[in-house]
Amino acid sequence: MEGDICRVCRCEAQSDRPLFHPCICTGSIKWIHQDCLMQWMRYSRKEYCELCGHRFSFTPIYAPDMPRVLPLRYVAGGLLSSVGTAVKYWIHYSMVAVAWLGVVPLTAYRTYRFLFSGSIDMLLTLPIDIFSTENIAIDVFRGCFVAMCTLFTFVGLVWLREQIIHGGGPDWLERDDPPVAVPVVAVAAPVAAQVDPNGNGGDNGQIAALAGGAQDDDNNNNNNNNNDEEHNNNNNNNFVDNNLVQNREAAPAAAAPEPVPEPAEPEQPPLIFPRRGPQEEAARMDAYLRDARIDPERPPPPPQDADDAGDAPEPEAVNEPAEAAAADEANWNPMEWERAAEELTWERLLGLDGSMVFLEHVFWVVSLNTLFIFIFAFCPYSIGNWLVQLLGIISPGKPLLHFHGLLTTLLGYCVIGITLIKLHAIARFLRWRRQRRILGLCYIVVKVSLLSVVEIGVLPLVCGWWLDICSLPMFDASLKDRKASFKAAPGTSLFIHWMFGMVYVYYFASFIVLLREVLRPGVLWFLRNLNDPDFSPIQEMIHLSILRHARRLVASAIIFGSAVLLMLWAPIQILKSGWPTFLPYTLSGDSEVNELSLQLLLLQIILPGFFEQSHTRIWLKGLVRIWCNVVAKVLGIKSYLLGTEPRPNEDEVPPRAQPDLGAGLAAAHQAIMQRDVPVGFQPYDRPPLFAVRLAGLLLLMCVSLVIGSLITLTVPVWIGRYGMALWSMGQHITPPPNAVATGTETPPRPHELYTAAMGTYLCWIISRGIALAVNLFPQGRAVVMERVRHWISVxxxxxxxxxxxxxxxxxxxxxxxxxxxxxxxxxxxxxxxxxxxxxxxxxxxxxxxxxxxxxxxxxxxxxxxxxxxxxxxxxxxxxxxxxxxxxxxxxxxxxxxxxxxxxxxxxxxxxxxxxxxxxxxxxxxxxxxxxxxxxxxxxxxxxxxxxxxxxxxxxxxxxxxxxLVGQRLVNYDHQRKKRTEAAAAAAAAAAAAAAAAAQ
Structure with missing residues (x-):
């Protein structure tokens, strides 16, 4: 029988290295040397066994001359040393807190206040006013908000830079000036001879187009593949000519800053670019072919609209200089950046590591706050305010609206964006490459900022106000009431309406995602798929034009507004005319105390329990599927609405349908419809009178939305009111039928939020019971009884x-x-x-x-x-x-x-x-x-x-x-658990015997 060995070094015990069993593990991994365990703990940074989870324990070994009680001088010295260390850390952390929570926000707000005061006196007293103790608490609080805004601005700029680096900038920004063309007829002939004689240029045709200096805008990568899946031979000549014709026709409508360049005259000799080195040219061609290659499994991208040219200055020929890229690559040292990232941590940045380096960081943060406030707040505000005064919109000293500063700043950003476009055009004309790129990047920053404000702030705010306006009769309110509340608290009013608008937009988008799972891919091609992994709103803001974004925003506002009219305003009008005693909803209870408690109960228990039910989405999806099947059968558009079902005996996979030239936009949208599995273009059968059937589909959809909303607004509240009446021991909570006609006083009602919640729960229970009955009764009596027994056991x-x-x-x-x-x-x-x-x-x-x-x-x-x-x-x-x-x-x-x-x-x-x-x-x-x-x-x-x-x-x-001279590993007592269990069993037996003897 072999002796015990260490689980780490596989050596036996020695006189100076005994073996220990410090954990519950048994067998060959039971024993270990103490030094082996210490080394393992030092490298793994774990104080417990990875197999059994038992924590290792050590007993200290002290010197033989250690007294039983430590001398007082040792204790006092250690206590004073500990107190001194604590005081030092307390002073340091106090300095850190004062710097980051006091100096930074205080200087940020008072600099902001100084810039927007416009007073020369404050300039002279600025160093004194920054550190004044007057209103210091409220200034620090406001300064935290200003500092957060500057921080978000800095993070947004860095993130936008990363988006441009990884996703690429717009085509007009990446392209460079065309070099001076040299007419070389003898060299151009061999290049042109590489084109396929059949007319399908393929990759060679694209090389010829590049070498021939053909100019095109950012639509030149939207070519359609009209061949088999294994080939990508496009007719490049037609492709270039068609795009040039489309661009010439679309340029006036797009309101571009500058006209699209005219194509070269046919009588001019062919032009080529000056020759480059063979390695450089080969790498350039490989990159171009890699970018131009089309995936045969994906549908062709949509052709870009003509208004895309209105976003930026005129595109130019592709000519990225390799010398600048090589110089940048030579100057970049990744090791230095990695070392800097390792050295700079959050503790070192904030000063929590005990060093005073954070003072330098505080200085830089204060400087950046001042710079950002001046550039991104004061300059746009000054430009906008100057323009407003120049146009005579307001009189001096009289603000335009409640949010005069915000609106003036947004106007200033618009002016800056237009100015940057003009300056970019001038720089392009003067061939200032670096200045043109800087102006283009500044324009992208302004453009993305304005679009973000519009899409995240303005659109939800408009939706919230529209929801409020359409629901005024439901709460017996008027526009005067809303106007009075807005004048009393404009900021709170805007925030509440924005919040309701955001909730409405979110649930609308969730319902669209549910529709995509039911409908045929391609029906909702005009709506963006937010769950698509390739969808990036920032990339769209960077690449698409202002006109296209404006068109999308108008279309989104029309869709959201129409949905509100159908789901809120129309049912309310029907209720007012058909059931006048049902409205208005009561938004205040008869008891303030009960109202507060019921609100907390509703928010903490009822609503979370309801929204966490997974059956709600399944039922809604099934209801939508049933509606689509019924409507598709009535109108005869099942192939269009739900798609064609595959035949059960169909073995061969049909060839992929070739979309026509006008189907590029629909095919591109249809490729991203499903959120789980991407599905390509699916053809459908086009029945006769297709336009009339689509009009009928829209009409039925509108009628269904009105009826569904009417049921949702009435049934849960009506059931909840009578449920609350039963709960309140028969109290009358609904007005009598002649209350409106006779003018009698209406009895007090509970808050409609509670009646709606109770009615929704009751409707859920009833519908759940009906669904179970429909599923169980056709299966027979035995299955029903088995299910009942299962429910009883549960x-x-x-x-x-x-x-x-x-x-x-x-x-x-x-x-x-x-x-x-x-x-x-x-x-x-x-x-x-x-x-x-x-x-x-x-x-x-x-x-x-x-x-x-x-x-x-x-x-x-x-x-x-x-x-x-x-x-x-x-x-x-x-x-x-x-x-x-x-x-x-x-x-x-x-x-x-x-x-x-x-x-x-x-x-x-x-x-x-x-x-x-x-x-x-x-x-x-x-x-x-x-x-x-x-x-x-x-x-x-x-x-x-x-x-x-x-x-x-x-x-x-x-x-x-x-x-302390050392530590000794403590062995695990494997018999301790058995002894504990035996003692517990003996105590239980003794207690049972005593109870039996007492009886």
Whole structure:
């Protein structure tokens, strides 16, 4: 039998290197040397076994002359050293906090205020005003917002630069000036001779077009492949001629800054570029052919509209100088950048590493804030304000609107963009390559910024206002009310409308994604697929023209506005005429306290539970599929709407349909319709009177939207109102039929948000039951009974969840909310001459919110008993719930702590302390302040306990520093678990025997 060996070095035990078994592992990996384990721990940075998870433990070995109690001078010296280190770190971190949270935002805001004040006096007093203590708190708060804006601007510029580097800039930016053409007839002939005699130039045709100096705009890569999948031989001559003709015809309509260059006269001799080196020319041709190669599996890209030329100056011939690229490549050293990235960390950047280098970073941040505020805020505002005053739109000293500064700044950006276009055209004319590229990049920055503001800010805001205007009759409001609220709080009004607009746009896009999964690829070709992996809105902002973006924005606004009219305004008008007593909706309850508690209950429990149901999307998708099948069958457009179903006996795969010249746009959109699997162009059968059938489809779609919205607005609220009436013990919550006609007072209604939530849940339960009945009844009685038995067993397994529900969502939130009410709200808000009234319903609703916050903080905090119990309860779930574990480890400790925190102060204030205090005012004051006093005492005790633990750690550290000579690995006792289990079994048997003897 072989001896025990180390699991790391595979050596046996020696006199100076004994073997240990420090973990639960057995067999050949049980033993290990201490030095081998220390080396492994040093490299792996783990203090536990990777196989069994047991944490290794060591026992310290001290010097023989170590005293039993450390001398006082050692303890005092270590304590003073620790205090000095703590003070040094405290001073350093205070400097870091003052610099980043005080100096940076304060200088940012006061520089911003100085630039926009326009006063010469502030220029003279600027150094004093920056560090003035007047209104310093509010200035720091506002400065944080200004600094965040500059930070986002900097990050946006860096990200836009990365997008241009990786995705490429627009074609007019990447192209260079055409070199001086040299007429060489003898050299051009061999190049032209390389064209295929059949007229299909293929790659050679593209080489000839490049060498011949043919000029074209950014549409020259949108050629159609009209051959087989294995070949890519395009008729390049027709391709170039057609694109040139299209560009000449589209240039006037596009309102380009400059006209498209005319093609060369036919009588001129052929021109070529000066010859390059063979390696350079070969690399250039390979890159061009690689970019021009077309994937046969993908449909041809859509032809670019004529208005694309209106975005930028006129495109030019391709001629990227290799010398500049080679020089940039020679100057780039990746090792230096990697070393800089390794040295600069967040701790070093912010100053958390203990060094003073962060002062330099603070200086650079302050400088960048000032520079960004001046360039991106003050300059556009000044230009816009100058233009507004020049045009006489406003009088001096009178603002244009509530948001005069924002609108003026946007106007200034528009002027800057137009100016950059003109300057770019001048630089192109003067052949200033570097200046032209800088101006082009500046124009891209301005263009992307304006488009981002329009698409993210303006479009949702318009949708939010349109939603509000169309829903005014539903809430019995008017435009005067909205105007008054806007004048009272313009910023809040804009934010609320923008938020509702963003929610509407998001759910509209989600519904479009659902439609793409049902409809034939290509039906929704005019809508962008946001889930497409190749879709990048920033790249579209960079490459597409302003006119195309404007057209898309107008189309999006029309679609969103029409949907709001169909789904909101039309149903409301129908309800007003057909059921006048149903509206308006009530947005305020009869009790303010109940309204607050029900809002918290709705937001924390009801709505999250409803929106997390996966059945909602499945049902909606099935409903859309049924509607599409019915409409397609009625109109006879199933092939167009849902696609042609494949034949079951069809073995051969039909050849791919060749799209015609006008199908490029549709094919390109159809290639990205499905979000899971990309599908190419799918042909469909075109029935007679196709346009009339499409008109009927649109009409049925509009009618269906109106009917569906009418049902959604009425049925859940109507059911919820009567459900709330039953819950309120028969209270009349709907107005009588003659209330409107007779003018009698309408009884108070509950908040419609709660009635809608209750009605939605009831509708969900009813529809779920109907769906189950429809699925089960056709399967027979045996299947139904088996399913019922299964539900009974599942309900029995969930019976324990009721107890957990009462504890976790009943007792604990109630005690938590009541405790915070007594500790914070009552001492601060209730005067001594008034009696506090506790609303348990409101305290419970607030306690639910507090419990969720406390649970989240516990899960993010350190590892301790309560966190492990919560994580274990989450892992077990409802079906595998261990009720004993939850009550013992989670419910009992929390309820005990809250119960003692509620009971002990109350007992002292109302039973013991009144013996010593007879004054009634003093008793009331004690009863009010005893809960905050106990909280303060608990906080002080916690600090004292923490300091005692820290002192013990300091004592051990001093002892280890003075007398520790080594550590010895501790062996794992494999018999300890068996002894523990045997002792527990013996105790249980003894308890059972004692109980039997007692009986």
């Amino acid at each position: 309900g029995a397994s969930y019976a324990m969840a009721v107890i957990m529900f009462v504890l976790m969502l009943g007792v604990i939130p109630l005690m938590f909310g009541l405790l915070l009410e007594l500790v914070v709200v009552v001492p601060l808000r209730v005067p001594l001459e008034q009696t506090p009234v506790l609303f348990l319903w409101q305290d419970w609703a607030l306690g639910v919110l507090y419990t969720k916050i406390a649970t989240a903080l516990t899960l993010m905090g350190p590892d301790w008993t309560l966190r492990r119990a919560i994580e274990q309860a989450y892992r077990d779930g409802l079906r595998d719930m261990n009720l004993k574990f939850i009550i013992r480890e989670l419910g009992a400790p929390v309820i005990t702590c809250f119960g003692l925190a509620l009971a002990i102060p109350y007992a002292l204030a109302h039973s013991i302390l009144p013996i010593f205090f007879t004054n009634q005012v003093t008793r009331i004051l004690i009863a009010r302040q005893i809960y905050p006093f106990f909280l303060l005492i608990a906080f002080i005790i916690a600090i004292i306990v923490l300091q005692i633990r820290q002192f013990r750690k300091l004592y051990v550290a001093i002892k280890n520093d003075k007398y």
